[in-house]
Amino acid sequence: MEGIVVRRVIPSDNSCLFNAVGYVMDHDKHKAPELRQVIAATVASDPTKYSEAFLGKPNEEYCAWILNSDKWGGAIELSILAEYYGREIAAFDIQTTRCDLYGQEMKYAERVMLIYDGLHYDALAMSPFNGAPEEFDQTIFTVQRDRTIGPIEELALDFVKDQQRKRSYTDTANFTLRCGVCQIGVIGQKEAIEHAKATGHANFQEYR
Template structure:
């Protein structure tokens, strides 16, 4: 066990956690910090080192991915984030999609001033200069990430079993890129788990899908406004946008009109 010194808005606290174990996840550190600071994991912003540098917190990865050492000091602040739920109409302007959708990321338009409603698919939408941006809700059945990927890349919400198998095959056939230390457990155990319809997908799967489809995947955390970009810097020509509530993923698409059938929706946007 290592002692880490945590500076946070309420003071300074020392926490104990094993920073050298691949069995300890980043999410375990976040929960420990939550116990000490009462800052929810989804709102935690961490920095360490001198000068302080931000840590990329991917809950599913082992804590060793952060490179922390015994005695390190963590600076923890709370990010702004008061939105709840996954409605597109509740997204703050700072996380609006790219200008290719006709939305200016620096716009001061408030969410309440954006025309919104329900469309033929039963999903919520917002009207943009480039069309109607639709929140494509997928089933809440532990396969939401895979179903959302199926919508944006395959136009198939029922593709989850096939996409799970795709991930399993890629991990199995490329042990150098996906070693046990990255997966946080033995590879065959990880493969068995990801093939189960009861297991969730996360950052590892999103990175795999970005590479497989040769497109950046932007995952927008609707609670905090954070955008995690998978495949960023790979010079991919297109981007897909997912919405993440902290426990659930949904897809997005761009329709010409509110009532347009799904066949007329665009799900990939030029970078």
């Protein structure tokens, strides 16, 4: 198998999870509005499964919330999108090098890969060589009998470990953020969330 694992950067616009999934599934980095609709429709259609206990907020409120382009996606959204596309989604966390696999209980035949830096999702792809155009990317991989994707799995993990060594992640407990609206500085995700709740401001930039 020829090629290298590459990280395809997705814009930081609060919709990175959806656009990263759009890229690995459909080679399209602009699918967030469509995929938010898919998630809202899925959740609304099954209020028993997607209860307040599961979602952390009432079903109807969650559906309105996820359609807001300022809101971030996470594990719930990834599990719904894995089911929607009928493919496993592997999400690698750079800080811990852990890989969370969504949709694995469905034994899907294919898998895609994302990489997460504590705040932001990018897409992982196999490229024939360094600097090759994105249209040559392979983003969908066949799941083997042993439920791995063969040698690519090892290459992806090596890539994630290399990103960890380079500290290409955000320590969300201790990172410093500045509010893009009022320029106030906050430390860590907890303070950022508190500031957002108090002011309604949702535009933060990391600074060191």
